[in-house]
Amino acid sequence: MTDTLVLLDHAADGTLRTPVRELVTLARSLGGSVQGVWALGAPDGTGAPDGPSDATLAELGALGLSRVHRVRADADLHLSAALAEVLAALLDSTGAGLLLATSTFENKEVAARLAVATGAGVVTDADALAVEDGRLVAGKTVFAGTWTTRCAVTAPLAVVTVKANSVVVQTADDGGTPDVVDHDVAVSAAARRVTLVERTERPASGRPDLGSAHVVVAGGRGTEGDFSLVEELADVLGGAVGATRVATDEGWIGHDAQIGQTGVTISPRLYIGAGISGAVHHRGGMQASGTIVAINSDPDAPIFEIADFGIVGDLTTVLPQASAELRRLKG
Amino acid sequence: MCVKHVPDIQSDRALGADGRVVRDGGDGTLNELDENALEAALVLAEEAGGEVVALTVGPDDAVDAVRKGLAMGADDAVHVVDDAIAGSDAIGTARVLAAAVRHLSQERPVDLVVTGMAGLDGLTSLLPTALAALLDVPALPLAAEVTVADGTVRVRRELDQATEVLEATLPAVVSVTDQTNEPRYPNFKGIMAARKKPVTTLTLADLGLAATDVGAAGARTQVVEAAPRPTREDRVLINDTGDAGIRLAAYLVDNQLA
Ligand SMILES: Cc1cc2nc3c(=O)[nH]c(=O)nc-3n(C[C@H](O)[C@H](O)[C@H](O)COP(=O)(O)OP(=O)(O)OC[C@H]3O[C@@H](n4cnc5c(N)ncnc54)[C@H](O)[C@@H]3O)c2cc1C
Ligand SMILES: Nc1ncnc2c1ncn2[C@@H]1O[C@H](COP(=O)(O)O)[C@@H](O)[C@H]1O
Numbered sequence: 341m342t343d344t345l346v347l348l349d350h351a352a353d354g355t356l357r358t359p360v361r362e363l364v365t366l367a368r369s370l371g372g373s374v375q376g377v378w379a380l381g382a383p384d385g386t387g388a389p390d391g392p393s394d395a396t397l398a399e400l401g402a403l404g405l406s407r408v409h410r411v412r413a414d415a416d417l418h419l420s421a422a423l424a425e426v427l428a429a430l431l432d433s434t435g436a437g438l439l440l441a442t443s444t445f446e447n448k449e450v451a452a453r454l455a456v457a458t459g460a461g462v463v464t465d466a467d468a469l470a471v472e473d474g475r476l477v478a479g480k481t482v483f484a485g486t487w488t489t490r491c492a493v494t495a496p497l498a499v500v501t502v503k504a505n506s507v508v509v510q511t512a513d514d515g516g517t518p519d520v521v522d523h524d525v526a527v528s529a530a531a532r533r534v535t536l537v538e539r540t541e542r543p544a545s546g547r548p549d550l551g552s553a554h555v556v557v558a559g560g561r562g563t564e565g566d567f568s569l570v571e572e573l574a575d576v577l578g579g580a581v582g583a584t585r586v587a588t589d590e591g592w593i594g595h596d597a598q599i600g601q602t603g604v605t606i607s608p609r610l611y612i613g614a615g616i617s618g619a620v621h622h623r624g625g626m627q628a629s630g631t632i633v634a635i636n637s638d639p640d641a642p643i644f645e646i647a648d649f650g651i652v653g654d655l656t657t658v659l660p661q662a663s664a665e666l667r668r669l670k671g
Numbered sequence: 672m673c674v675k676h677v678p679d680i681q682s683d684r685a686l687g688a689d690g691r692v693v694r695d696g697g698d699g700t701l702n703e704l705d706e707n708a709l710e711a712a713l714v715l716a717e718e719a720g721g722e723v724v725a726l727t728v729g730p731d732d733a734v735d736a737v738r739k740g741l742a743m744g745a746d747d748a749v750h751v752v753d754d755a756i757a758g759s760d761a762i763g764t765a766r767v768l769a770a771a772v773r774h775l776s777q778e779r780p781v782d783l784v785v786t787g788m789a790g791l792d793g794l795t796s797l798l799p800t801a802l803a804a805l806l807d808v809p810a811l812p813l814a815a816e817v818t819v820a821d822g823t824v825r826v827r828r829e830l831d832q833a834t835e836v837l838e839a840t841l842p843a844v845v846s847v848t849d850q851t852n853e854p855r856y857p858n859f860k861g862i863m864a865a866r867k868k869p870v871t872t873l874t875l876a877d878l879g880l881a882a883t884d885v886g887a888a889g890a891r892t893q894v895v896e897a898a899p900r901p902t903r904e905d906r907v908l909i910n911d912t913g914d915a916g917i918r919l920a921a922y923l924v925d926n927q928l929a
Binding site for chain 2: 452494604652
């Protein structure tokens with residue numbers, strides 16, 4: 341039984357990030373109490389809603405969260421050093437044995453700092469978590485999704501970042517409304533040595549977030565710059581749009597759409613890649629996907645080695661035909 | 672600047688029964704992303720004056736990584752090697768690197784530590800931030816752009832949901848992404864010169880670290896099981912004869928994916 345603190349990642353407008361719901365579900369399965377941390381970004385709260393909204397609170401409660409620690413600090417909590425300090429103090433005061441956070445670059449920075457500050461054992465990009473013989477054991481794939489490992493935390497305190505789409509969200513039988521405890525925190529001078537000169541959140545695209553979408557349709561060089569057919573299929577499937585580095589480097593689509601070892605790591609239920617050769621750097625970011633579909637005109641393209649459903653064909657005919665047929669089938 | 676010697680990502684990579692990366696020689700290489708770190712360090716040193724030291728922690732053949740650094744133009748190379756380091760987790764490696772940076776700064780001030788964004792082997796990306804925390808200096812990770820002026824380092828970074836500009840006073844740790852620059856190729860002259868440059872080898876004792884601080888002994892996580900992922904079964908490959916889009920739609924619907 342492990343009491344858990346869950347980092348409640350949210351957008352500047354107070355919208356909860358989708359994978360946080362998975363974290364709460366996962367934390368509950370460990371048998372201990374589940375509390376959350378809601379970090380208010382800028383110290384002066386410039387225009388941002390205080391959050392979490394009543395609706396978000398109710399949702400978190402239904403998932404089994406019992407308490408929300410809402411923290412405002414005298415530094416911007418988007419700074420990993422400041423947030424890590426706040427979390428270290430909360431881990432201490434709540435006695436929780438585990439901090440769970442979604443696997444984002446920022447959260448991994450926080451995890452690294454907590455490891456140094458508290459002696460915690462850290463596992464990043466976990467896809468499963470269980471208590472076995474009193475130890476936390478996390479599942480994780482390595483080497484571009486080609487190996488699965490299980491990693492035990494041997495320290496008394498654990499910090500685990502979890503990949504999106506690892507857990508099926510389930511509400512608790514005994515959900516309620518969490519209480520909210522406010523904290524006003526002064527962080528150390530050391531934690532304020534980095535200045536956040538500027539932070540611009542990307543506007544919501546109207547499509548699900550690439551990192552946590554259940555369905556991703558991705559395009560590569562084979563699109564020759566026209567992403568409209570990829571976007572059309574993504575929209576029919578309610579999915580996100582992704583790309584290879586070739587496509588983002590060419591400026592055909594934003595850099596934030598890049599899937600791969602130096603881009604976003606995804607593991608959606610369904611990945612469809614069109615005009616993508618399947619270079620190892622790209623595979624490293626998507627090989628853990630549930631079902632992989634590839635459309636490529638070259639029968640020898642390496643992506644076919646890992647595709648559940650491969651189509652040797654021209655994406656300019658296959659994609660629109662699939663979109664039209666799906667629309668027809670769905671009525 | 673820190674570089675890492677990793678198994679070539681184009682080769683078959685494996686984990687041994689002990690949960691460690693199998694490094695049976697031959698197919699090791701400089702972590703590709705660390706070429707970006709070297710390039711960034713070289714450019715900053717050219718602009719601001721100063722020297723670049725290539726630093727690596729790893730087994731005997733990791734020396735190749737710093738040699739590549741020398742060939743690209745680094746002034747000095749340091750290789751920390753010690754049997755006790757084997758099995759370190761990211762934090763253990765960070766401890767060794769932090770001790771090495773402290774050691775180096777006794778001879779000359781270290782203004783900036785530049786690392787790659789991640790090791791393409793484990794891809795934990797924990798190291799740069801942990802290293803900064805251990806050195807008690809600011810961390811500015813994942814720089815897509817980095818500039819140094821008047822003792823201040825400034826980076827622009829692209830995160831999953833946002834773009835940030837961070838600034839801090841030196842000394843600091845910066846990690847750079849592959850967007851930062853285009854790494855130079857070592858030329859013949861560089862390669863020849865690198866052969867002549869000595870590589871300083873340090874052990875844990877030189878750094879004043881105990882074997883229990885690092886390696887498997889100091890690790891707080893332990894791989895208890897590792898297996899290659901089973902290959903995907905029931906794979907289908909079709910040639911488009913005019914109806915592949917329709918067949919794809921049917922496949923998605925049949926498998927409850929649409
Ligand atoms: C350090 C480093 C990091 C990198 N990180 C990443 C990363 O994170 N993500 C990433 O994606 N890449 C990354 N790369 C680049 C990677 O190595 C590949 O170059 C890239 O993934 C290839 O993109 P692509 O598949 O779009 O292009 P290509 O490899 O050129 O493949 C295009 C494919 O499209 C097919 N095609 C062409 N026309 C059609 C058509 N009409 N219909 C159907 N198919 C068609 C072709 O047969 C071909 O297979 C990285 C590289 C390095 C060195
Ligand atoms: N053993 C090592 N020796 C030197 N540098 C390292 C080592 N391990 C990691 N690094 C540096 O830290 C970065 C991030 O690595 P990682 O945290 O392992 O993903 C790499 O790009 C390297 O610059």
